[in-house]
Amino acid sequence: MLDKLNTYFQFSFVWYALIVGVLIALCSSLLGVTLVLKRFSFIGDGLSHVAFGAMAIASVANFTNKMLLVLPITMVSAILLLRSGQNTKIKGDAAIAMISVGALAFGYMLMNIFPSTANISGDVCGTLFGSTAIITLNKSDVWLCLVLSAVVIAVFVIFYNKIFAVTFDENFAKATGTNANAYNLLIAVIIAVIIVLAMNLVGSLLISALVIFPALSAMRIFKSFKGVTVCSAILSSVCAFLGIMVSILANTPVGSTIVAVDVLAFGLCCAVGYFAVRA
Amino acid sequence: MSEQIVCKNVTLGYEDGAVAENLNFTVNKGDYLFVLGENGSGKSTLVKTLLGLTGVLSGEISGSISHKEIGYLPQQTLVQRDFPASVREIVLSGCLSKCGLRPFYNSREKALAQKAMEELGITDLSTRCYRELSGGQQQRVLLARALCATGSILLLDEPVTGLDPMAAADMYAIIERLNKNGITVIMISHDIDAAAKYASHVLHMGENIFYGTLEEFAQSEQGRDFFKAGDTNA
Numbered sequence: 001m002l003d004k005l006n007t008y009f010q011f012s013f014v015w016y017a018l019i020v021g022v023l024i025a026l027c028s029s030l031l032g033v034t035l036v037l038k039r040f041s042f043i044g045d046g047l048s049h050v051a052f053g054a055m056a057i058a059s060v061a062n063f064t065n066k067m068l069l070v071l072p073i074t075m076v077s078a079i080l081l082l083r084s085g086q087n088t089k090i091k092g093d094a095a096i097a098m099i100s101v102g103a104l105a106f107g108y109m110l111m112n113i114f115p116s117t118a119n120i121s122g123d124v125c126g127t128l129f130g131s132t133a134i135i136t137l138n139k140s141d142v143w144l145c146l147v148l149s150a151v152v153i154a155v156f157v158i159f160y161n162k163i164f165a166v167t168f169d170e171n172f173a174k175a176t177g178t179n180a181n182a183y184n185l186l187i188a189v190i191i192a193v194i195i196v197l198a199m200n201l202v203g204s205l206l207i208s209a210l211v212i213f214p215a216l217s218a219m220r221i222f223k224s225f226k227g228v229t230v231c232s233a234i235l236s237s238v239c240a241f242l243g244i245m246v247s248i249l250a251n252t253p254v255g256s257t258i259v260a261v262d263v264l265a266f267g268l269c270c271a272v273g274y275f276a277v278r279a
Numbered sequence: 280m281s282e283q284i285v286c287k288n289v290t291l292g293y294e295d296g297a298v299a300e301n302l303n304f305t306v307n308k309g310d311y312l313f314v315l316g317e318n319g320s321g322k323s324t325l326v327k328t329l330l331g332l333t334g335v336l337s338g339e340i341s342g343s344i345s346h347k348e349i350g351y352l353p354q355q356t357l358v359q360r361d362f363p364a365s366v367r368e369i370v371l372s373g374c375l376s377k378c379g380l381r382p383f384y385n386s387r388e389k390a391l392a393q394k395a396m397e398e399l400g401i402t403d404l405s406t407r408c409y410r411e412l413s414g415g416q417q418q419r420v421l422l423a424r425a426l427c428a429t430g431s432i433l434l435l436d437e438p439v440t441g442l443d444p445m446a447a448a449d450m451y452a453i454i455e456r457l458n459k460n461g462i463t464v465i466m467i468s469h470d471i472d473a474a475a476k477y478a479s480h481v482l483h484m485g486e487n488i489f490y491g492t493l494e495e496f497a498q499s500e501q502g503r504d505f506f507k508a509g510d511t512n513a
Contacts, residue, residue: 037358158382165372168362169353175330176376176428177347223408224365 001249008248016137018244021258023149025210025240028194029232030156032215033225034167034187042093043081044211046100047195048204050077053103053110055199060114067144071196077103078192082184148197152190159186164225202255210236213262220266220273239265281308282342283432283463284329289338291324297336298324304482304490306342308431311455311464313474316484322467325484326351326436329465347376350429352421354436359417360410366420367405370396373427388427395423399453415446422453432463439470451477 008014028044035041054073058066081095156163165173166183174180191211198207214232222228243258250257284306292298299321306312316322327333331346350373373395374388384392396402399419404412409420418438425433435454439447455477458464468474474481474493481496483489489501496502 033363037362039358161372161375161378161383164364164368165375168359168364168369168372169356171330171332171353171356172351172373172424173375174332175346175349175351175353176373178375219363223363223411224406225363225368226365228363 004249005245013137014248016139016142017254018241020137020142020145021240021244021254022237023145024194024198025214025236025258026233027149027152028198028207028210029214029236030152030229031187031191031194032211032213032232032236033219033228034163035191036212036215036219037167040082041212042096042100042208043078043191044195044208045205046081046096047074047078047192048199048207049100049107050074050103051196051199052204053107056107056110060110067196070199071193074196075189075192078188079185082188145197148193152193155186155190159183160229163187168225202258206255206259209259209262213259213266214239217262217266217269220269221276235265235269236262282306283308283344284340284342287339287341289328289340290336291321291328291333292336293324293333299484299488302338302488304480306432306463306465306480308463309458309461311458311477311479312466312482313478313480314465314467314482314484315469315471315474320484322484323436326434326467329434344432348429348431350425350427350433352418352425352433352435352438354440355417355421362409364409365406366396366401366409366412367392369409369420370401370405370423370427373424376428392423392427395426398426398457399423413446414442415449418442418446418450419453422450426457430462432465433457434465434467436467437469438466439468439473 035043051070051074054070055066057073058069061069063069077099081099162173162178162183165178166180170180194211195207198210202210214236215228217235218228218232222231239261240258243261244254246252246261247254247257282305286302286304289302290297290300291302302325304312314322314325324333328335328340329346330349330351371384371389371392374384374391377388378384393402396405399422401416401419401423404416404420409417412420422433422435422438425435433454438454439450442450451473454464454466458477466478475497478493478496480492481489481502483496483501485501487501489496489499491499
């Protein structure tokens, strides 16, 4: 087994996959706590389907760098979704469901009408489940991911206390003069960036798992916001690392393996939390 | 400047209509004002307006206190019931407006939070998880947070709703002590007995708006009805 790992680690693409995978998992877990508590667990799903639709448009239009189209479209949708959560005729969950399936349908339709490769179902499957993209990363992808992750982490740390206050009690925060709407906007933009990044890793169907599982697992064990946040970040990174290793050794799809490890970790955390209360 | 909040001919409401009209009252430093009234009489709208979350339709609110200086104790939301946060983190978040653009709390704000926790006797709970506390303890935590945001005036939105009688009595005692120490209290409430016991002034919302001292309220038509209803319940 070690021999096999040694052989794999001589290839740079394995290193790239590990770096990018762990970073993305780390970033996506940061906002998980906030999104779960604000009842926005499914925003990851909705946005990733929007990103899928945008990706389809980008490939049909033959963009060399698809990010240039996918990122802005996803950001705009995130802002619209989080804004509509407050006061419109279509409420939060319905709006997310609407945008998410709508974008999915249009994306798939576009890919079929204007096929860019011969293997459409393979393409679609790849975008939905993120199968191969992670091992075809080149150096510039890795750099882009490094920079964006650094920005996401920095923004999160700087605004940590504000994000906490706005999540815990939006009315109180507003009453004491915090611009809660601006921070909601910030959260929307960050989550859009993370989702576009994470599409490569686990594909657009499984992104929600990266966002919510670490947060839910950490919430079983830790009692403070800081504890939960730090624990979910570490847990998510470890799960991503293990998931990628397993997928290399056992030849399983990367994205779904990572999510499977996340699910196992959740079960473990539930057990630990249960016995901690009993003891 | 002892007039902290002055409401002159204020009409409360939203774009689609007025909720309460012609509201006149003054809150002076050290007052203990009870805001009574039935559901739908505009109490919540008054809270939002005083906090600056909603504008007034007409009239004017002035005074020495800006809405950002009001320490607010909101009604609990569903989100908070399973929120993983320690007591200290929540109390500290009351200092947020003092931070401005600075990302982290400084030692003065931490000391302020510590003092607020001591004041309310929750220092020993500071590392406990908020969701594991009893209702009365949770309210004390939120009151400590409100104290961090203000040194002069508290706005409490039905602070004893859902508490058992012991915890409610505790809460009233704490609020009375804070008030005696010079903090102005505006309390939104249904509790007429507590109003009779603690209030210095009463604002009764509804079709006939009444504002005056507790004695004046007891003499007024609304007040007499109110106390009579309270007696038959007892």
